[in-house]
Amino acid sequence: AAAPPSLQVDDLAFAYPDGRQALFGVDLTINRGERVALLGPNGAGKTTLVLHLNGILTAGHGTVTVGGLAVAKQNLREIRRRVGIVFQDPDDQLFMPSVAEDVAFGPANFGVTGEDLRARVDTALATVGMQEHRDRSPLHLSGGQRRRVALATVLACEPEILVLDEPSSNLDPVARRELAEVLLGLDATMLMVTHDLPYALQLCPRGVVLDDGVIVADGPMRELLADAELLRRHRLELP
Ligand code: ATP
Numbered sequence: 442a443a444a445p446p447s448l449q450v451d452d453l454a455f456a457y458p459d460g461r462q463a464l465f466g467v468d469l470t471i472n473r474g475e476r477v478a479l480l481g482p483n484g485a486g487k488t489t490l491v492l493h494l495n496g497i498l499t500a501g502h503g504t505v506t507v508g509g510l511a512v513a514k515q516n517l518r519e520i521r522r523r524v525g526i527v528f529q530d531p532d533d534q535l536f537m538p539s540v541a542e543d544v545a546f547g548p549a550n551f552g553v554t555g556e557d558l559r560a561r562v563d564t565a566l567a568t569v570g571m572q573e574h575r576d577r578s579p580l581h582l583s584g585g586q587r588r589r590v591a592l593a594t595v596l597a598c599e600p601e602i603l604v605l606d607e608p609s610s611n612l613d614p615v616a617r618r619e620l621a622e623v624l625l626g627l628d629a630t631m632l633m634v635t636h637d638l639p640y641a642l643q644l645c646p647r648g649v650v651l652d653d654g655v656i657v658a659d660g661p662m663r664e665l666l667a668d669a670e671l672l673r674r675h676r677l678e679l680p
Pocket residue numbers: 457458459461462463481482483484485486487488489490
């Protein structure tokens with residue numbers, strides 16, 4: 442049988458406790474190896490959707506499955522390993538004295554030990570081009586280097602899907618390019634939440650536009666960006 446999709450969201454609806462409905466019946470399937478940009482104006486529901494992918498929010502209606510496993514209270518540990526979120530602010534996931542310890546923290550937490558753990562750390566650091574910085578404090582790295590270490594901490598857990606929250610924000614052009622090269626070289630399934638349309642075009646063949654809690658477009662990034670009316674209607678701004 443074919444591998445299950447890396448991510449399948451079916452009829453997901455969610456309202457915050459104050460009654461604000463943030464998602465209305467969202468359907469989204471991402472197959473293994475796909476790279477998808479999640480676009481939409483402020484308040485569209487992108488963060489709310491991402492918080493459902495690893496079970497931080499679960500109270501809504503509908504289902505989320507990750508590599509065939511449905512998100513449920515009993516399996517959040519495995520779901521959190523499968524959904525590797527790289528937060529917008531790398532400082533949210535770097536807190537150990539050295540880069541190597543930060544990268545080891547995730548897989549160690551999921552039970553990887555000894556030689557396997559060392560190999561995970563080496564591979565993840567090599568993938569993001571940070572091996573020579575392994576003994577440094579993350580505090581002494583540049584913003585681009587910190588973001589690549591944050592990516593390594595997630596890669597070391599061997600996730601089913603990578604979720605990147607505004608990966609290009611606050612990076613200079615060189616750091617943006619270095620990160621793009623790393624991401625394009627990964628053999629990974631990726632959902633990238635961003636307002637940076639050129640970066641989304643560079644990295645993701647497919648784009649999904651969410652607005653007011655509804656998916657209003659899903660197709661090739663190139664076609665979405667060529668649709669001036671779509672961009673205007675959903676306040677998507679090209680630089
Ligand atoms: P941005 O691009 O600004 O990050 P977003 O697309 O991620 O926006 P969400 O943060 O998911 O949008 O917000 C969706 C809707 O839910 C908005 O109307 C927002 O005001 C509302 N919302 C978000 N968090 C809460 C909360 N904790 N309580 C109540 N309403 C919330």
